[in-house]
Amino acid sequence: MRMAKGHMTRTVFTFYCVCVCVCVCVCVCVCVSVSCGRLLRSVAAAASSRGAEVQAYLDDRRPVSDSLLLQVLEERLSRPDCTRGGWILHGFPCDLQQARSLQESHQQPNRVFFLELTDDVCLERLSLRATDPVSGQSFHPVTRPAPSSEVQHRLKTRPEDSMESVTQRLKQYRLHSAALQFVDTRTPLMMSSSDEQLCRNSSSDMTSPPSRKRKRQKAQQPWAPPSDGTDGTPKKKKKDGAKETGRGGIKTSSLFKHNPDIPDIHRPAIAQLKEKIFTSDSFSDLDLHPHLVATLNKVMNISTLTSVQKQTIPALLAGRDAVVRSQTGSGKTLSYAVPLVQSLQSIQPKVSRSDGPLALIIVPTRELAQQTFQTFQKLLKPFTWIVPGVLMGGEKRKAEKARIRKGINILVSTPGRLVDHIKNTLSIAFSAVCWLVLDEADRTLDLGFEKDLTVILNSLNSAGPARQNVLLSATLTNGVTRLADVCLNDPVSIHVSGAPCSDLTTTSAVTCDPEGASQSESFAVPEALKQFVVVVPSKVRLVCLAALILDKCKFSQNDKLIVFISSCEAVEFLHSLFTAVLSRPSANHKPPLRFLRLHGNMKQEDRTEAFQQFSASQSGVLLCTDVAARGLDLPQVTWIIQYTPPTAAAEYVHRVGRTARIGARGSSLLFLTPAETAFITELANHNISLSEMKLQDILSSLMFDDVYKGRGKYHSKSSSKALEQEVRERATVLQTEFENFVHADARSLQAAKKALQSFLRAYTTYPAHLKHIFHIRSLHLGHAAKSFGLRDAPQGLTAAAGPGASGSHRKNQNQARKQTGSPAKNQNQKKLTGKKRFGQREVRLIRSEFSSGLESRDAKKKKEEE
Template sequence: MADDGMLVNFDIGPDAFVGAHSAPSFKGGKWTDRQKAKRLAQYHIRKGNTAAAAPKKGDDGTGEFNVARPQSQKKDNSNSNNSNPNHVPFDRSLKRKRPSESSAAPKPNGTGVPPPGTKPGEFVSSLWTQNPASITIESAPEPEPEAQAPTNAPLSDGSTTFTTLGLSPILANHLTTKLTLKAPTAIQKSAIPELIKTDSDAFIQAETGSGKTLTYLLPIVNRIMQLTKPRPSSDTPSGKKETMARHSGLYAIILAPTRELSRQIETVLSTLIHAKNGPHWIVPGSVIGGEKKKSEKARLRKGLNILVATPGRLLDHLENTESLDVSRVRWVVMDEGDRLMELGFEETIGSILAILEKKSKLPNGTPERGSGVPSGEEVLPKRRVTILCSATMKTNVQRLGDISLKDALYIKAEKSAEDEEADNAGKEAGEGKFTAPAQLKQSYAVVPAKQRLVALMAVLKRAFIRQTATPRVMVFFSCSDSVDFHFEVFSRQLSEEAAAAAAATNPTTAVDSSSDSESEAEDTTPEDGKTSKKKPQDKKKKKKPALNPATSPAPTLHPSCVLHKLHGSLPQPIRTAALHSFTTTPHPTILFCTDVAARGLDLPNIDLIIQHDPPFSPSDHLHRIGRTARAGRPGRAIIFLLPGPEEGYVESVLKKGVREGQLARANVDELFRKGFAEGKEKKREWEDRASEWQLNVERWIAEDARMKSVAARAWGSHIRAYATHVGIERAVFSVKGLHYGHLAKSFGLRDKPGDIKVPGGGGGGDGGGRSLAVAQKRGVEDSDEERDERPGNEAMRKMRKIAQGMLKKKGMADEFNIG
């Protein structure tokens, strides 16, 4: 009895009567989960860690996997954990449980059981916990609104045709029979007659997808066609009739902000001049960055009648190419004027216009006689006409109009009463009038940073599940490094054998570099305008075209899906081949791109636009979603926003001028369920599938040094790009509101932000990834300078200096590859 009395007075632990190598018993939950917890407890017992405790019912999980951390990194909870009489550190990895569940048993990928494949020292965060809550209340889903009548579709009343607009019968018949354009759009009805009859400058404003390219091309081609009639030549003693040819003169110059848009305009021109009995002598051409100057000079030397160019390359040729004769230029068109200004082309355009004015042979609006100008050119404008096209009426566009237009006509489409009301609402946005098509359905999803990658996977999978035809999807990112990373992720399960087989069955994945060779072969074309190509000297077998690195199958999304990428860092032949493949492939296809594909491109039958990263300005948002719902076709667009300040983007931009029923909020859980659920599931089993997909990506990146470098570079570039939003949106897109750790998980990185080695930028982040919510709780909100001056923030200081330097240069085309 005495011994018993002495025993009860001792302070003993709960394991006093348990063997040294025995594991505690577990009750409740699945048998497999109890076995996993038991094995983990035995592992800690063997290692001598007596503090390993089993999860108890009612524990509140932290939502993080802390795998095999060193003892020195664990916090001592002796002051707060009264249930641990020995005052030994508690292992947080065994205390994790999803807050929404009441079961005491742990579950796979949601417990303290480390995910298989993790290495000691790795920190694996759960997708579903520790995420910031949305600051806006999600309303109940509204009933499906009635379909809106398209606002950019061809006119259907039958009262207007291309012939009644003043176009020649040859051109009008070509549009209806070969190009299947039955009627003009509203902006074409308003602008084409004015541009044919008058010689005044014009500012054309119309919503995206309404046919602005044809609006200014048709009048130019129509008036040049009138020069095709033979007329007596005063220069020839025989008095033979002279016909027009490519060397007759350059009559029109069209400026476009991007290379892809320039290529597209040139293609549209080629289709117009190949009409039956049409003006085949008219030769269009282009000079753009990324091409060989030798080939471009050869084309200019032989002669062009309509030239499409990017501003920088055109100015280069105007200053250095003597064969470029601009003395007879009658039209200068500036397409996507707002984008030209945003990319910093204001000074370049001013220099171009000054050179054209200096070299022009049309002083005071009257052609000089006897200076080589044919007398039959009276049908052309008597002065140089400048046309400015834009979907928005921004301040910088007005400034461009001030330096280029004189007594210009303002031309816009006739709108209905409903559209006028929406326009008036859109004026309050400060970005001009409302120009989004009515048939475009927009939505937004508030997605936590950790779930961004999985959310993209879910939306893409759903897009290919719900469509019966071959869907075409565009995904916009903020920088080229992010495009490269996501392209690698969604094509990662493709083996070399599968890539070779896909290339054999889908020739569009090959790079077509024949454009330069053809141009060089045409250097010996005689001056009579007839083309003759060199024949090969020997009959060797043609080399198989190399695989396009910007095109790859994506079997994880669809067995026949073709994935493309497009950004400014790619060589021009690869960019051209990738865009051609995306527009012509008969398979389901996706394009990962930057804003280089956001302006003016008329990509056929785009079903869905996904803005994975918000745009840099409200006008960029308008142009991005304008790639779908074109020419009266339906379309959908969705944008991902982070919880917190970014939700203010809905009121400040998305809702400005939106018609009723055009904007809706997408439920994030519903997106995941539709993307990862297999049939009807009673429980949230799609969470486990989404977690497993994310973990597979993380393991793949952790095991591949090259991919880890790609992911780190994309993470750092994303942060730099985030700091370049326009000033009026800095409160919405604040770098101080980013959680660098959660953002790193969306790029498949398991390292702490302070340990991430950004190629060319050192470590990243502030070490702890402190969010704005944490700063507000502490009552402290550091300025950008104070935040960067803290120890360990060398990389952030470098990122901010780069971003500030690009802002001073009036454009970020070089840094973020959007031009």
């Protein structure tokens, strides 16, 4: 019996062979175990010309040449003990060339199996050596003792000894692994279960004798590596999703096969609305306190008024209520903050902390609350007697109560936390409130928060005198106009529009839009914003996103990106995936990519830290949900990537508003599948025009890094077809890395499954008028699973009725329906309209993004009862 054990790394022939060849297998007592590493050392120790040649390789720490190694093996395997009873060869072959060389030397094993070592083990043994192979000194680059000056000098002069070089070599060895495993599947008779059990017993107990009660093996065909082609791929094409026995029955599929055709994009001819950001007027032209103007100029480096500020500040200084509508990034925060500070500083006698809240600012998210609070801190530097404060979910309620008792004059809060204090904090009072500001009012009204605002308005109306009210938003929805009718007194409507018919800013009485007007409302975007769309099949989405991030943040330039994703679980999964696979050191000594995450399920201190780190960084990637889509001023953001499409055109406008702020340049990219291209027309109905970006152009950025080079030898410069093939092969290599990471352990696999399921749940929450574009049944679950690094769609998904669902699962669903009865026949189940059903699902999905951060008393009672 003849067996060959191949490792994934070629370094078994260097001085590392003692560490790598750790598994010795005894199958039958007559088989001779031959280890390449031990054999080479024994030959090198012998006083012979061949031993001197081997010793020269070992001294230089170079892999022994295949020709010399084959000579040594041929001499050893031809000895009587091997020819008489058989042999087991350890550590050879390690690539296809060695496999063919072994066949040509007429040393053909009967069966081949592989010992796979994890990347961590291989890297530790390749680069984090405990003993230097040249000098014999004991050292470790991470732990003690530190390498000596001699070793450090050699590591600097020999780049191939660095961690980056070793990692690069390891990737090349991994590329041979797939071909070797294909050779493994071509072997007529593989290692049986008894052999596998014997290997485990032998490796765990080397002293135990092998069992003699073993059945005689059947005749076996000689093993041969594939001779067709250089990359070891079979001639016969496998079907998409065909099983590979060498992978333990795991289904894998090609990345570019069986994808839907990408349709041609027909962009309607529209006139994109653009708003003029800056004016020629300055803050010094307004009737403001000189110290306030100086603070704007010196501390905040702002001197020129934007269009919305030019119209809003005089109206608010005159004491009018206002509804302000302008594009994101146009300076709406200062448009109410400046007149508010001017009004409070002019009060005589001076304001004191004991006066309590004089101004109340309601914002929808915690990050926006923190940002607004910091803006007021800067504006109030010359007016130290006015105290700002912030209340938001996730903070300790006891500490917030203490701040309220001490006194806060300008109170910034999220609605949920403020309602909680109204109900539970006796020291909070609104009797002196003379300003009420609702920033991002449309978002605050969404998803059931109208009840929270009702509680706040009732408290203000019952406790305080007449006050000045301001509503601000980038979009004017029916909900905002209804709220304006309730809480505003004879308001002025300020709308900065760049419509072709008029270049003037309109200032008029606010009017309520007709029902359904929001579906045809025109939106304005920053003038310096470039908007793109890319049509990507579901299977290629993950690789396309990774290639775009590498291109913008690593290969060409150091951009600052925000990636919008539909669910918290998907954000967590992609953050761990990209951090592990894409944040590796580069050959040009650039710092590794930095990935941050932001979503509603994070602890408040983690959310604050991520927000501050991304704001202060010069480059990086922020993976987030729509919690970062409203009002946040994140400096120097150059790209907005909408990995999952928004649920409305207004949400699209808010997302892209995180870039191209205050006249800066920026770009946005919207990901759509071939079945979702009708959303481009939907955006065009709102005067939003997108330019197409080709998938091939994004994936071509992988050509800048040979880490993703495949096994094929294509002359990409000779023809566009060869270039396309090489780009696809590199994309496949990157996808394989993602899938290997996902399937490496149970935790990452479970995280990928949860992310996929949350993506499917979020996909069902699109409103009724977009269901013809985003419908769960148009998704191929197998392809969607590929975009989360899964090789196949998990069983038992709730949305498994799509094209990729198995027939057995549909059968189980039908049986469950028969047992439980239809919803119409079930008396205990209430029939909901599509609008209510959509609202309830979306509340459950993203309520945590804007909640107070505290459990209600009713919820606590239920937990205690349970």
